[in-house]
Amino acid sequence: MELILRAAAIYIVLLVLFRVLGKRSLAQLSAFDLVLFLIVSEAIQNALVDEDKSVVMGLTVILTFLLLDRGLSALKRRYSGFERLTEGTPLLLVERGKVLEENATKSRITLSDILQTARETQGLESLEQVKYAVMETSGAISIIPMDASPEPSAGRLDALERKLDTLLARMTDSPDRSA
Secondary structure, X not given: OHHHHHHHHHHHHHHHHHHHHOOHHHHOOXXXXXXXXXXHHHHHHHHHHOOOOOHHHHHHHHXXXXXXXXXXXXXXXXXXXXXXXXXXXXXXXXXXXXXXXXXXXXXXXXXXHHHHHHHHHHOOOOHHHEEEEEEOOOOOEEEEEOOOOOOOOHHHHHHHHHHHHHHHHHHHHOOOOOO
16 A cells, blocks of 8 residues: 555656646757656656565556556546646747747747747748747647648538539520620
8 A cells, every 4th residue: 555655646746746847848858858857767666666676566556657647637538627737728939920938938948949840840930930839738839820821621622612613604504795
């Protein structure tokens, strides 16, 4: 039972830690971050297993983490407020080519990060071409270009084609009124 309580406590501490660190820490891991996570994982392992290194202990820890994850997922599906608490909400970083400094600072995102994402995902060359940049709950940055217009759906195209066919049929079937 003590092992299950230790696993649950560490799981909750890690969730809080990642929530406090922010979305960026999950989306973009540097070499330093990776080394830090490896050290943290070793410390967590030591805190969990103490002196017991049996297979049963390992399976108990894994099962505890899986059950906690399932339970939290169920809570997030059932209560939207719980999802906002654990995952956060998307944050607007750029609006019509202007960086929203307060939001960028809060997210620990630099202008370079935004421009890099704009180049990589949309082929944009300058901030003036960015209508919106949004820090998603996953930590990824979404870019919406200034001239972005949604592609018409297949259904919409079919409806327009039928209307055009109807108009063309009327034009060819009607007698020439200019004579």
